[in-house]
Amino acid sequence: MDGVERAVRRISSNDRFARMVGVAIEEVRPGYARVTMKVEDKHLNSVDITHGAAVFTVADTAFALASNSHGRVALALNMSINFLKATGYGSILTAEATEDNLTNRTGLYRITVKDETGDLVSLAEGLVYRKKEDI
Amino acid sequence: MDGVERAVRRISSNDRFARMVGVAIEEVRPGYARVTMKVEDKHLNSVDITHGAAVFTVADTAFALASNSHGRVALALNMSINFLKATGYGSILTAEATEDNLTNRTGLYRITVKDETGDLVSLAEGLVYRKKEDI
């Protein structure tokens, strides 16, 4: 079983937070991942727009899949996220993580979150530390 | 009803994402907020530690309360978060947001997340755009 399969299996079977939030894995390749989430009432904040932490969760799941796709455990050190467009009930969010840089010890990923019209909702950059152990 | 009361009432009654995740408001003053979350099974990620997005949610709730505490709607533009210590089932996370800077249009907040031993779990800096409308 290669890194992509192990990362997908691990996260799809055991990531309880992503499951509670309702993030669905769509596609994973080495250094790349795409996930989706349909915005429901439970994702809204106090002013009835999608909560920043819900948007973060979608972005973070794509980030985790892409950064663990090489088969070694990758732990997030830092994430910088920009919130660009408010969405609400019924929106469908798609997050894509692509690899900007990979060294033996670190990986840097760009994550875009778009809504169903293709508009950019959020843009993030995440840095991981790569452990020696396999996922 | 002042800004602090309005922000607390709004968020405690209507923030469905924070409620699902289980964040409790402890204290809010102008430019300051403190919240807590007890780590349960639902907060864990695929390697059995507290999910980064769960930690973000605690930090973000403190950030939202502090930045809305002046009575005007504050919308997050950017958040940069560092993950420093892994925690797990049974940990009690406390997030505190303090105001680093406030102008008519923007506010900058520092958010610390600590565990029950006082260790720093996460450190974030968040920027908001302040709308003219009241919360």
Place this chain on the structure above:
Amino acid sequence: MDGVERAVRRISSNDRFARMVGVAIEEVRPGYARVTMKVEDKHLNSVDITHGAAVFTVADTAFALASNSHGRVALALNMSINFLKATGYGSILTAEATEDNLTNRTGLYRITVKDETGDLVSLAEGLVYRKKEDI
């Protein structure tokens, strides 16, 4: 004179810091800029590699040109920069800024810095506040 011309004229004639550091403007279009810098002894840090602040200066000049290219004054609110590869004396750094998002009030830019071999040296994301006044 359009926004691109005004931004280029303003920055090329009056940006004393960029001039001291030695950044050359190569190309500017609406929402885009490319600049270069040849690494000299004056750009080195204490361990003889290109100083992070020199790399930042190249990135920041591309960012300023791209964000002011629409003809309105843009002021940086935030910049998050990742340092990926060390370079040294004789390297030629090229920074490119592209526009990720533009609203009436804010603009978000991605800036890449590459060396003469095409390797990524630095990756940054910058946010500006757009004033109403023309540059």
Place this chain on the structure above:
Amino acid sequence: MDGVERAVRRISSNDRFARMVGVAIEEVRPGYARVTMKVEDKHLNSVDITHGAAVFTVADTAFALASNSHGRVALALNMSINFLKATGYGSILTAEATEDNLTNRTGLYRITVKDETGDLVSLAEGLVYRKKEDI
């Protein structure tokens, strides 16, 4: 010679970029540094305020001193900087770096830049990777 002395000696004698920009070291202790810079014409940008990259250079010098003060070479991985107040010719900028977190492999620093009136000019958070070799 301890880590503080070695870091100060190394940076004060060999950091050519900080010297060109004109940053003065004021105080260094383990995990802490304070530096100053007087804003001259050469530090100004095209709209006659202190260049963001000049502010970054002051912040970065404090960051380098604090992160190398333990005696091991520390290399910046990431820096997120917020620009809060414009300053100009004649301002005196003081940057202070304090240690938020230190592990065997990484260090996290908060850097404030203030002007001569005590106002916050810039706020940054920087992450280093700590090499095994001594500075």
